Amino acid sequence: MNKQQFLTSAGVQVQTLEFWIEQQWLIPDQTSADMAFSDKDVARAHLIRELKGDFGVNDEGIDVILHLVDQLHGLRRAFEQLHKEIETPSR
Template sequence: MSIDEQTVVARVERVTTRELRLWVRQGWVRPAESASGPVFDELDIARVRLLCDLKKEMSLSTDTIPVVLTLIDRLHQTRRELRALTQALEAQPDDIRQSVVSAFVEIQGKDDKADGGQQP
């Protein structure tokens, strides 16, 4: 679904057109471009809502926002990769899956002991 600037501002009442354009210029939101201007999708709107939370609710500084966005983007990328890995593992025969699971559990146990049982 293609959404224009005005619709984004109407749907996310906490953002102004000026802020939205600034966030696009800063690369914090990356809409597609069309002949009539930027075109947003549902993921862009979710990111605008997140930015509103970070800037307006949590009062994060402009210097901090790119760091937080990078960490969130990396987390989402890792989740996509883990889903793909899970699908690849599920496609394997039972004996292979069990072998991989056993190796994973063993490695996790070693990591836990090395960390002294501390969670990050």
């Protein structure tokens, strides 16, 4: 989705999005004409909004939480790969 579609889906303002990109909380794909966002980016934006709004987490806390979430997802992918390798018989 393009930038405008993302802003609508995520419910954020342009300035907020620019700050989040500057902080590397969101890293959209770059196309020749614009930025491209995914559904994962929208979900991450909702998480950031909830952490800041509902839980009052400050910017430093957001950095830590997002880093931990990214590590968790990386471990999940690694475990899935390991599980596939264990299930595949050796030849």
